[in-house]
Amino acid sequence: MRVATINKGILLALALIVPAVSGCSSYRPAPKAFHEATIQPYRLDSGDRLRITVFEQTGLSNTYTVDQAGYVAFPLIGAVPARGQTIQELESIIAAKLRQGYLRDPDVSIEVDRYRSIYLMGEVGQAGQYSYVAGMTIQNAIAVAGGFSPRANQRDVDVTRKINGKIVTGRVSISDPVLAGDTIYVRERLF
Incomplete structure (x- = not known):
């Protein structure tokens, strides 16, 4: 009788410990x-501040922030999708949009000003x-x-x-x- 009580106590203790320990390992x-x-x-996302330079275009060269929606508001071409892009991909996107009736051969350079x-x-x-x-x-x-x-x-x-x-x-x-x-x-x- 006494052994059965001890075994029940051990089982009860294990029943309480196992969920607690497994809860600790949720990650x-x-x-x-x-x-x-x-x-x-590096992939751009909301909150990154970029220094965008368009060679010989001082009116376009400035710092721009990737907004909460993941876009950069750029003069002439409007909102440019930046979220998930690499810096080189974003340079190409901006250059391609500027080629569409704004600049003949834009040279775009981007650096992360603040991550x-x-x-x-x-x-x-x-x-x-x-x-x-x-x-x-x-x-x-x-x-x-x-x-x-x-x-x-x-x-x-x-x-x-x-x-x-x-x-x-x-x-x-x-x-x-x-x-x-x-x-x-x-x-x-x-x-």
Whole structure:
């Protein structure tokens, strides 16, 4: 009788622990596409500020921001779709539109003046929105946010990133690179 009571107690404890532990693992390791995104050409999105230069056209050369809808409002040609384009693709699109009755052979050059922000949440000194710098790692981003809090899990973090138009979350090492627009969540350690 006593053994049966102990076994029931163990089963009850396991029944409570298994869902709790499996709930902790709701995030999976980052998929292959997650890591491949870090070596792909930079893709423009809302919030990027671009320095667009049209050779010998000072009235057209200026800084422009990719708006929330993913467009750049450019003089003469209007709204140009920028979201998901590489810089070279956007240069070609703008040049092609300017060739349609505005300029004979436009020479368009684009540089990213300011990347869209990254976001840090969870167990960091000061959670919030921060400027992205090309080449930044997760560890660099955490340092900018005031470092780890005393309760932080310092081995890996959850990163949410837009890949091919889809929002994907994966768990990565703090030495992984950050992409503009990433949301980094530093979890609390268990012990």
